[in-house]
Amino acid sequence: MIKAKFKKHRLSFKIPSGTSRGILRTKDSWFLEIRDETSGRSGIGECSIIEGLSLDDPQQIEAELSGFCKHPTNKINDYEEIYHSFPAIQTAIEMAMLDMEVDGAHILQPSAFTNGDAGILINGLIWMGEKSYMFDQIKAKIEQGYQCIKLKIGAIDFQEELALLSYIRSHFSPSDIELRVDANGAFAPSEALEKLKQLSEYQLHSIEQPIRQGQAAEMARLCQLTPLDIALDEELIGVSSLADRKKLLQEIMPQYIILKPSLLGGLGQADNWIEIAKKLNIKWWATSALESNVGLSAISQWAYQKQPDMPQGLGTGQLYENNIQSPLHLRGQYIHYDPRATWDTIFDL
DSSP, rough: EEEEEEEEEEEEEEETTTTTOOOOOEEEEEEEEEEETOOEEEEEEEEETTTTSSOTTTTTTHHHHHHHSSSGGGGGHHHHHTTTTTTHHHHHHHHHHHHTTTTOOOOOOOOOOTTSSSEBBOOEEOBBBBBHHHHHHHHHHHHTTOOOEEESSSSOOHHHHHHHHHHHHHOOOOOOOEEEEEEEEEBOOOHHHHHHHHTTTTOEEEEOOOOOSSSSSHHHHHHHHOOSSSEEEEGGTTTOOOHHHHHHHHHHHOOOOEEOOHHHHHHHHHHHHHHHHTTTTOOEEOOOOSHHHHHHHHHHHHHHTTTSSSBBBBBEEEEGGSSOOOOOEEEEEEEEOOOOOOOOOGGGG
8 A cells, every 4th residue: 555645844045145135035845755555665755846937836736745645556657647737746756756666765876976986066056146246156166166157147237247247257267167147038039149149258158048938939040040059948847748849859959958857747757858859969967946955866866877977057955044954965066975974854854
């Protein structure tokens, strides 16, 4: 007999002084436990959403999880079809099932990473704020050993953002630091190409989602003409069938795709995107969707198995004041897993 239960946990962000007002301060995650009463094995998965970005309706999460917990034996094998509108729930079920196979040890994909013998190269995260504050963060990241950092753009005046990039490049060359920027769809299609041209002057690695998702023809035109590599992010959310995924990537032909498993339906669904992208010579990297260490550990283990050749976006565990205690830790520009460290007992929190 299979039983299931869930628990909500509100994560609180560390808010450094000097950051912009109006930024996200808390985020909810739900932890799902699936238990096989016959074998005694159990596993835990995380349902993590970002309101306004995730396909999952935040008002329906607990009702859907409650429904699953009432009849888990009828739904486990068909969860991808049943919860196609709730990719974060799909992810939690998949994660819990994988963890149940190892009786809750959280070692979903054993490797040199989970043995503690290897780390995963990651990019450094920069909080938005005043120019001097952001510059100080970049300097600190370089001192910590980071070679790649990520900045959000599109939130303030574009000329001010260009001035900031110019300021950064006047102090740090491309050999000092690789710069990635994320526009989160902030540019209008009519202005995007000109803005990409201006951004390319600062020798950036890439830009994520320059225009809002759902404008495939415009995005395809940008990817064809751009002087700056483009990575699709939000564009992938809600594209669930194999045929639609192939059609999207074939039409747009981006230089990169960014994989957030919790927004896509889980690790298996992210694998599916990778298979399609490889056939089209499209590169990828993985990032978290602000999961706690439970989800971050699962994604990190999965990403390591892929042997990525570029920095991944897996440094978000440090953002929380009350994260789940775990073996994950940062060492320079690498995330590591210490098998000697312990996990919090999640349902006792």
